[in-house]
Structures are given as structure tokens and as C-alpha cells.
Amino acid sequence: MQKTTTKPEAATTPRRGRPPDPAKHQAIIDATRALFFAGSTKALSIEGIARAAGVSKVTVYAHFGDLQGLVRATVLAQRAEMTAILDQLPTDAPGLRRTLIEFGGVLMEFLSSEDFVTMHRMVASQASQQPWLGPLIYREGPTATRDKLADILAEAVRRGDLRAHDCTLAAEQLLGMWQGLQTTGLFSGGCPRADAATLARRIEQGVEVLLRAYAPEPAD
Amino acid sequence: MQKTTTKPEAATTPRRGRPPDPAKHQAIIDATRALFFAGSTKALSIEGIARAAGVSKVTVYAHFGDLQGLVRATVLAQRAEMTAILDQLPTDAPGLRRTLIEFGGVLMEFLSSEDFVTMHRMVASQASQQPWLGPLIYREGPTATRDKLADILAEAVRRGDLRAHDCTLAAEQLLGMWQGLQTTGLFSGGCPRADAATLARRIEQGVEVLLRAYAPEPAD
DNA sequence: CATTTACTAAACGCTTTCGTACATTAATAA
DNA sequence: TTATTAATGTACGAAAGCGTTTAGTAAATG
Numbered sequence: 335m336q337k338t339t340t341k342p343e344a345a346t347t348p349r350r351g352r353p354p355d356p357a358k359h360q361a362i363i364d365a366t367r368a369l370f371f372a373g374s375t376k377a378l379s380i381e382g383i384a385r386a387a388g389v390s391k392v393t394v395y396a397h398f399g400d401l402q403g404l405v406r407a408t409v410l411a412q413r414a415e416m417t418a419i420l421d422q423l424p425t426d427a428p429g430l431r432r433t434l435i436e437f438g439g440v441l442m443e444f445l446s447s448e449d450f451v452t453m454h455r456m457v458a459s460q461a462s463q464q465p466w467l468g469p470l471i472y473r474e475g476p477t478a479t480r481d482k483l484a485d486i487l488a489e490a491v492r493r494g495d496l497r498a499h500d501c502t503l504a505a506e507q508l509l510g511m512w513q514g515l516q517t518t519g520l521f522s523g524g525c526p527r528a529d530a531a532t533l534a535r536r537i538e539q540g541v542e543v544l545l546r547a548y549a550p551e552p553a554d
Numbered sequence: 555m556q557k558t559t560t561k562p563e564a565a566t567t568p569r570r571g572r573p574p575d576p577a578k579h580q581a582i583i584d585a586t587r588a589l590f591f592a593g594s595t596k597a598l599s600i601e602g603i604a605r606a607a608g609v610s611k612v613t614v615y616a617h618f619g620d621l622q623g624l625v626r627a628t629v630l631a632q633r634a635e636m637t638a639i640l641d642q643l644p645t646d647a648p649g650l651r652r653t654l655i656e657f658g659g660v661l662m663e664f665l666s667s668e669d670f671v672t673m674h675r676m677v678a679s680q681a682s683q684q685p686w687l688g689p690l691i692y693r694e695g696p697t698a699t700r701d702k703l704a705d706i707l708a709e710a711v712r713r714g715d716l717r718a719h720d721c722t723l724a725a726e727q728l729l730g731m732w733q734g735l736q737t738t739g740l741f742s743g744g745c746p747r748a749d750a751a752t753l754a755r756r757i758e759q760g761v762e763v764l765l766r767a768y769a770p771e772p773a774d
Numbered sequence: 775c776a777t778t779t780a781c782t783a784a785a786c787g788c789t790t791t792c793g794t795a796c797a798t799t800a801a802t803a804a
Numbered sequence: 805t806t807a808t809t810a811a812t813g814t815a816c817g818a819a820a821g822c823g824t825t826t827a828g829t830a831a832a833t834g
Binding site: 349350351352353379380381382391392395400401 | 790791792793794795800801802803804
């Protein structure tokens with residue numbers, strides 16, 4: 335709605351007046367995240383956010399239009415960080431087992447983070463107001479990760495390291511085993527973050543089960 | 555805070571005045587659930603709930619004290635339904651494979667239901683305000699289910715149908731494989747409910763992987 | 775009957791938030 | 805310099821919700 339929300343053509347064409355301060359923009363988004371984490375959507379108000387961000391209320395309106403737009407922008411910013419992390423998932427360690435374990439390690443580190451939980455909750459709380467947000471995040475997050483993992487498995491099948499199987503299903507199974515009840519638990523505030531050792535064990539055991547179950551035909 | 559909220563000693567000692575109407579109580583809780591499902595915590599207001607329940611605002615206060623108490627009561631009522639379902643999980647089908655598949659079927663049917671998703675979201679949205687709620691639900695829900703499943707597996711180990719292993723971990727793995735990305739997806743509104751066939755396949759394949767991975771020592 | 779309790783409807787004062795408007799200051803380009 | 809845009813602070817009217825009060829009706833017991 336506002337010009338300031340659109341892409342930075344200001345970078346190419348230096349506009350006339352005082353340039354917008356990107357720090358303000360970021361401060362507002364940060365404040366939104368922080369306030370959300372400290373109390374859900376109910377606690378989110380433009381006035382509160384402006385106060386927390388050390389910014390005028392009017393500035394918030396100028397940048398994001400309204401509260402919905404602000405939440406949308408915050409989630410999308412978070413998504414950017416998120417997909418960046420997922421792009422860095424290691425897929426080329428020597429050996430299938432190591433590849434999977436390293437993949438799982440980086441992934442679970444992320445899935446256990448506060449940022450992830452926050453974003454997840456925000457999306458859920460916005461599901462009814464902005465129905466397109468859920469599918470977007472779901473596609474770029476879980477689905478993309480699963481497909482990437484499925485590619486690794488498919489490649490292993492091609493090399494003969496695994497028997498032929500539905501790789502997408504198997505990828506989902508592995509993701510499920512890694513997460514277990516933790517994602518759900520963190521989400522509802524029911525269980526604390528697993529410590530590194532527990533997490534590592536869960537990752538390795540998940541890989542172990544998968545490798546054993548989909549091992550190349552023994553003598554079937 | 556209110557006498558009406560305490561246990562029904564009225565059943566034993568018929569009190570003096572007009573008896574409270576349990577239908578009102580239920581109507582309020584139902585309205586709360588409905589309104590929550592249609593828009594998250596933000597949309598919840600005492601006045602709106604009273605309106606939707608066809609009940610006076612004062613009656614809501616008389617029954618539940620305040621909004622927090624109302625949400626708390628709603629979640630706990632939901633919990634009662636929930637644990638009742640979990641108690642009905644079949645654990646005695648003939649044969650391990652059938653037992654697990656039937657267990658998974660009933661469980662996933664429940665985990666895919668709107669009621670479950672609603673409750674899950676409510677708990678998550680209350681995590682900061684009522685921190686004890688999350689652990690309570692988590693303990694009686696996911697943890698209890700996992701332990702019940704672990705018992706089945708331990709019994710199978712005792713009979714020699716499975717090799718010795720960490721049954722709790724294995725139970726969590728199986729639960730994870732069954733759920734895959736679905737619980738997360740439903741939660742954030744990212745993916746639609748899986749159809750019965752897909753669900754059945756996911757359950758069976760999960761069981762298959764587990765049975766193969768923890769099969770009795772082949773010739774190790 | 776009188777008493778006691780549940781419930782309703784309407785109104786109350788209070789607070790919070792919304793989104794907008796106005797006047798002012800800050801920073802930058804022409 | 806002047807023109808232009810960013811940002812601030814304050815104030816405003818409108819709306820909505822909170823939690824309470826009051827007066828009255830409905831349903832049960834003694």
C-alpha cells in the first residue's frame with residue numbers, strides 16, 4: 335500500500351527526499367517478534383509494538399499499513415531466514431549414513447530453536463485471517479525439506495545403497511522419527527528443549543532404523 | 555472462586571435454590587471452542603462468547619470467573635474427551651502387526667480431527683499465560699500415548715517377536731512416522747487432512763519399517 | 775407461603791486500541 | 805536555498821471489551 339513497502343528501487347534511483355531508515359523497519363519487526371513470543375497475538379498491538387521498537391506509531395502505519403500487514407511482513411522475514419538455513423543443509427557428506435546424520439543435525443538444531451517455534455506459532459495464529467500464509471510456509475519449509483531429503487534417498491537407491499522404495503514417504507518417516515514428539519511438545523509448551531546428547535541420539539537412531547528397514551534386498 | 559465451579563456436591567445434597575443449568579455451562583464451553591476455531595485467541599471475548607452461547611454475560615462470569623478461567627475450563631473439558639479416546643486405543647489385536655496398525659488407525663483418526671487441532675492451538679496460545687497447561691496436556695496426551703505404545707513393544711520383545719531395544723524411543727519413532735508432517739501441517743493450516751487411503755498407507759508403512767528395523771536378530 | 779439460588783437485561787465507568795489528522799523537525803536531492 | 809520525503813509527538817473520535825452493579829424474573833427448597 336505504501337511506497338516504502340515495495341522493493342528498494344531507491345538503491346538504483348536515489349529518490350528526492352529523506353531516505354527511509356531500514357533500522358526502523360527492522361526494529362519494528364524485531365519488536366513484533368519479541369512481543370509475540372511474550373504473549374501471543376492477543377498481546378500484539380500497534381501501539382505496544384511502536385513503544386517497544388522506540389518508534390512512532392505513525393511510522394509503523396507508514397511502513398506496514400496495519401497490524402495484519404505487519405505480522406505478514408514479520409512472518410515473511412522469518413521465512414527468508416528460515417529458507418536460508420534450509421538451503422545450507424549438508425547433503426554431501428561422505429557416505430549415506432553420515433550425510434543423513436549431518437542433515438538431521440543441522441535440521442533439528444533449527445527445529446528446536448526459539449525462532450522456529452515463534453514463527454510456527456505466528457503462522458498458526460494467523461491461519462484464519464491470512465489463509466495463504468500457512469500453505470506458503472508449509473511448502474517452502476517442511477515440504478521442501480522433505481523433498482530434499484527424498485532426493486538424497488533416491489540417489490542412494492540409484493547407487494544401490496538402499497532398496498527401491500517410495501523415497502518421499504521414507505523421507506517423511508525419517509523426519510517424523512527425528513522430531514518424535516518434540517516439535518509438538520515445544521509448540522504447546524509441554525516439553526523443554528532436548529539437550530544435545532538426546533537430540534544426537536534420536537537423530538542417529540532414526541537413521542539407523544531407516545537404513546536397516548530400507549537396506550538393499552538381503553535375500554528376500 | 556465461585557461455588558458453582560467446585561465439584562457437584564449438589565448431587566448428594568440438593569441445595570436450597572434454583573439449580574444451575576448444566577446446559578448453559580456446556581453451551582458456553584462449546585461457544586468458546588467454536589469462536590476460537592474461527593479466529594484464534596484474538597477473537598475471543600466474554601461478550602462475544604455470551605452472545606454466541608445465548609447466555610447472559612453475567613452467567614459467564616458466574617461460571618468461570620474470567621476469560622482465562624474459561625479457556626482453562628474449555629481445554630480441560632477437551633482433555634477429558636481426549637484422554638477418554640486414548641484409553642480406548644486397541645492394544646490387543648491378534649498379532650503384533652495388526653495391533654500396531656489398529657492402534658495407529660484409531661490414534662491418527664483422532665490426531666486428524668478438528669477437535670484435536672483446535673485444542674492443540676488453544677494450548678499453544680495459552681502457553682505464556684498458563685504455563686502449567688502445556689505440560690499437563692503433554693503428559694496426559696503424547697507422553698501417555700507413547701508409553702502405552704512402548705508397553706506393546708516391550709511385550710513383543712518379551713515374546714521374542716522383536717529384538718531387544720529402547721522401546722520408548724521406538725514408540726516415539728513410530729508415532730513420528732505415523733504423523734510425518736501432517737500434525738505440523740494441520741496446525742499451521744498448511745496442508746489439508748489426508749484422506750483415509752493415504753492415512754492407512756502411512757500407518758502400515760510406518761509399522762512395516764519398525765517391524766523390519768527391530769526384527770528379531772536375523773544372523774547379526 | 776417465604777427463602778434461596780440461577781439467570782437475564784441493561785447500564786455503568788474504565789481502559790485499551792484503532793486509524794487518522796496536524797504541526798513540527800530531520801535529512802537528502804535538485 | 806527550496807522542494808521533498810521520513811519520522812516524531814500529540815491529540816482526537818469511534819469502537820470494543822472488561823468487570824461490576826442493579827433490578828427483576830425463574831425455579832427450586834423448606
